[in-house]
Each structure stands twice: as C-alpha cells, then as structure tokens.
Amino acid sequence: MKQIKLKCLWGRRFRLSRKARPGRQGVLPVRLPHLVALLTVFCAAAAAQNGFPWTGETLHYSINWQSGLSLGEASLSAQKSDKGWQFEASVNAGVPGFAIVDRIHSRTTTQLCSEELERDFSHGPRKTREKTTFDQKAGSAERITLLPDGGTKPGKSTFDIPSCARDALAYLYYERMELGQGRVTPPQKVWLGAEYSVKTDYTGSQNITVSNKATVADHIVVAVKGPKSDFSFEVFYARDAARTPLQIRIPLSLGTFTLELVR
Numbered sequence: 001m002k003q004i005k006l007k008c009l010w011g012r013r014f015r016l017s018r019k020a021r022p023g024r025q026g027v028l029p030v031r032l033p034h035l036v037a038l039l040t041v042f043c044a045a046a047a048a049q050n051g052f053p054w055t056g057e058t059l060h061y062s063i064n065w066q067s068g069l070s071l072g073e074a075s076l077s078a079q080k081s082d083k084g085w086q087f088e089a090s091v092n093a094g095v096p097g098f099a100i101v102d103r104i105h106s107r108t109t110t111q112l113c114s115e116e117l118e119r120d121f122s123h124g125p126r127k128t129r130e131k132t133t134f135d136q137k138a139g140s141a142e143r144i145t146l147l148p149d150g151g152t153k154p155g156k157s158t159f160d161i162p163s164c165a166r167d168a169l170a171y172l173y174y175e176r177m178e179l180g181q182g183r184v185t186p187p188q189k190v191w192l193g194a195e196y197s198v199k200t201d202y203t204g205s206q207n208i209t210v211s212n213k214a215t216v217a218d219h220i221v222v223a224v225k226g227p228k229s230d231f232s233f234e235v236f237y238a239r240d241a242a243r244t245p246l247q248i249r250i251p252l253s254l255g256t257f258t259l260e261l262v263r
Contacts, residue, residue: 056078067255074259075088087108102120102123108170114134117191119192128147129147167191171188197224216239217236235248
C-alpha cells in the first residue's frame with residue numbers, strides 16, 4: 001500500500017493511504033486531492049499560529065536617513081502571559097543638538113484589546129509623559145498627562161471608545177496577526193494620545209534589501225489621519241509565520257527615513 005507523507009511546518013506528519021476503502025475505520029471517505037488540500041490549509045493555519053503573535057519576541061531596528069546616514073536605533077518587544085500581552089517600543093535617535101528618546105508601553109487582553117497605554121517622550125528640551133487607561137466594558141477611556149501637567153486639569157480627559165479599542169502598538173501586532181491569517185485589517189480608530197483614523201492597503205509583494213540581502217516582502221501602505229496630522233507610511237512584512245516587519249519607510253518634507261530590521 002503506497003503512502004504519501006504530508007509534513008506540516010511544525011514537524012508533524014500525516015500518512016494518507018491511496019487504497020482507503022469507504023467504511024474502513026479511521027479513514028475518511030473523501031478523494032485524496034481533497035484531503036491533501038484540507039490538510040495543507042490546516043498546516044498553513046497552524047504554522048501561522050506557531051509564530052508571533054502566539055509567542056513573544058524582541059526586534060531591533062536601525063534608523064537611517066535616505067542618504068544612508070545612521071540616526072539611531074529602535075526596538076519592539078512583546079511578552080505574553082495568561083492575562084494578555086505586554087508590548088513596548090523604544091526609539092533612541094537624533095541629530096547633533098537635538099535628541100529623541102521615546103518609550104511606549106502597551107498592555108492588552110489576549111484579544112489585543114487595549115487596557116493601558118503609557119507614553120514617555122523626550123524631543124530635545126520638550127518632555128511629555130502620559131497614560132491612557134481603557135475601560136472596554138464601560139466603552140470609555142481616560143487620558144492623564146503626567147508631565148508637565150502632573151495629572152491635573154487640563155491634563156486629564158475622558159472619551160468614548162468602540163468595542164475592543166486598540167492603541168497604536170496593539171494595532172501593529174493585531175495587523176500582523178491578521179496578515180498571518182491572510183487578511184488585511186479594515187479601517188478603524190487607533191489611539192496614541194489623540195484619536196487617529198487608520199487605513200491599510202495591501203499592494204502586493206516587492207523585492208527589498210535587508211542587511212545586504214535581497215528578500216521578497218509584503219508591501220502595506222498605512223494612511224493615518226488625526227486632529228493635526230494627515231500622512232502615510234510604508235511597511236514591508238516578511239512572508240514568515242510571524243509576519244515580521246522588515247522595513248518601515250516614513251516620508252517627510254526633507255526626505256525619507258527608514259527603520260530596518262537588524263538580523
């Protein structure tokens with residue numbers, strides 16, 4: 001009896017018999033090509049769940065001007081617990097006479113619905129620290145400016161939120177999860193201090209260079225509109241189970257700067 005081995009990406013094997021007889025115990029009465037197709041889909045789905053956002057990670061990026069000049073570094077990290085996720089992003093960059101040191105920390109549920117967002121920004125002499133607490137059951141959130149207002153009015157405000165509202169970091173990882181399942185996130189509201197409308201468009205695959213190596217990546221254009229901003233940027237995701245962000249290109253009036261994954 002000839003057998004076919006179908007190996008899933010996480011190492012399990014399924015044996016399929018070409019001479020399966022209907023009614024035989026343990027054998028499904030379906031045609032072999034159909035069963036192979038079903039198992040292939042199952043393997044692909046399980047492979048997607050084998051990567052992020054189902055496990056933790058730490059990613060490091062270099063920040064470069066379009067001329068190739070290095071401006072600093074950034075990092076993204078994620079840790080999972082039984083209660084949910086902890087995400088963190090940090091930026092340490094700048095030019096002579098003007099330093100940028102940013103830190104963003106996000107805490108979410110297991111479904112990536114935001115519970116708390118902390119921002120600590122230092123842009124030259126200007127320093128800002130604030131915290132947003134999300135009450136998903138009540139459908140509201142509270143934003144407190146800790147520096148320089150010290151958490152007092154007018155540094156304190158409340159606002160309504162939709163079901164499973166997400167901050168910017170939670171949204172990034174949610175987008176990766178959706179891409180891993182073959183979906184593009186629909187337009188939605190995202191919070192990073194203020195409220196922003198975010199829309200993503202998948203434009204197809206592109207060849208890019210990361211760490212001097214050519215690779216094929218999925219190209220996403222993200223359009224962002226807020227109270228005082230209206231811009232777009234590009235994200236190139238690896239075609240791995242984790243949909244790892246390989247490059248992020250942000251156009252400015254003076255040129256484009258790029259965050260590139262350091263392998």
